[in-house]
Amino acid sequence: MSDFQELSDPQSINQRLVDQYTEIARLAGALAHEIKNPLSTIRLNMDLMAEEFAESESPRERRVLAKVRVVQRECQRLQELLDNFLDFAKVRRYNFQPTDLNQGVRQVLELFKPKAQQAKIELVDYLASDLPTVLLDREAFHAALLNLMLNAEQAMPDGGQLVVRTYSTVQGVALELIDTGCGMDEETLEHIFEAFFSTKKGGSGLGLPTAKKIIEGHGGRITVRSELGRGTQFTIHLPIPRQLPAESSSVAASAPSASSP
Numbered sequence: 001m002s003d004f005q006e007l008s009d010p011q012s013i014n015q016r017l018v019d020q021y022t023e024i025a026r027l028a029g030a031l032a033h034e035i036k037n038p039l040s041t042i043r044l045n046m047d048l049m050a051e052e053f054a055e056s057e058s059p060r061e062r063r064v065l066a067k068v069r070v071v072q073r074e075c076q077r078l079q080e081l082l083d084n085f086l087d088f089a090k091v092r093r094y095n096f097q098p099t100d101l102n103q104g105v106r107q108v109l110e111l112f113k114p115k116a117q118q119a120k121i122e123l124v125d126y127l128a129s130d131l132p133t134v135l136l137d138r139e140a141f142h143a144a145l146l147n148l149m150l151n152a153e154q155a156m157p158d159g160g161q162l163v164v165r166t167y168s169t170v171q172g173v174a175l176e177l178i179d180t181g182c183g184m185d186e187e188t189l190e191h192i193f194e195a196f197f198s199t200k201k202g203g204s205g206l207g208l209p210t211a212k213k214i215i216e217g218h219g220g221r222i223t224v225r226s227e228l229g230r231g232t233q234f235t236i237h238l239p240i241p242r243q244l245p246a247e248s249s250s251v252a253a254s255a256p257s258a259s260s261p
Contacts, residue, residue, distance in 0.1 A: 097138065100131070102128070109125060127164070132172075134240065136218060137218070144214040156179055161180045164178075172237060174236065174237050178232075183229055189226055
């Protein structure tokens with residue numbers, strides 16, 4: 001193959017893009033780790049100062065303590081932001097295994113149930129009984145699904161209902177999450193999967209982009225519909241593998257292939 005053909009070959013282009021992204025992710029991760037080190041030192045010293053001034057009755061020292069508390073909260077927020085960023089930026093190695101999607105959904109619902117009860121959210125599931133087996137990295141997919149449920153919970157501060165539904169499609173399976181929350185306008189919908197975009201006070205803006213990245217890493221896609229004052233529907237589409245492997249497969253940035261419709 002000539003140099004020109006190699007430069008224009010789709011597989012070569014894709015590999016170069018993967019290599020470039022991997023290098024950028026590595027550098028970004030290294031930078032985040034470098035920030036975390038001095039941040040940990042700052043947090044430790046703020047904790048020591050807070051402990052030292054905790055029993056003080058002096059008005060001046062109480063004011064100092066209040067300022068220390070502010071720095072502690074901001075350090076905690078920055079720590080969470082860095083953790084979320086590292087989770088978003090890292091190159092994932094997926095351990096795909098034949099999985100019953102409904103079983104995975106039930107496990108996440110069970111994990112989410114205490115928080116839903118506390119938030120006065122009714123959980124309703126309609127899980128189809130005839131779903132084909134899909135290939136999932138259970139840990140990564142569960143994290144993405146839980147992220148979507150937490151997003152729904154935040155959209156229903158006064159309680160509501162979250163419906164979870166699975167069904168077969170022409171090319172695979174679909175999973176819907178429908179909430180009765182506040183909904184989103186069109187401008188918000190255009191940006192919700194962009195990194196660092198958030199309408200929530202103190203939100204990192206990385207939860208939904210990370211979930212989308214994980215779903216796409218499974219060869220799937222996620223769509224969203226929403227209406228202000230009525231709620232939001234996220235739909236995850238996953239492919240059916242052409243052939244189920246005898247053993248689990250571990251790959252980096254490589255998703256299962258969908259079967260022909």
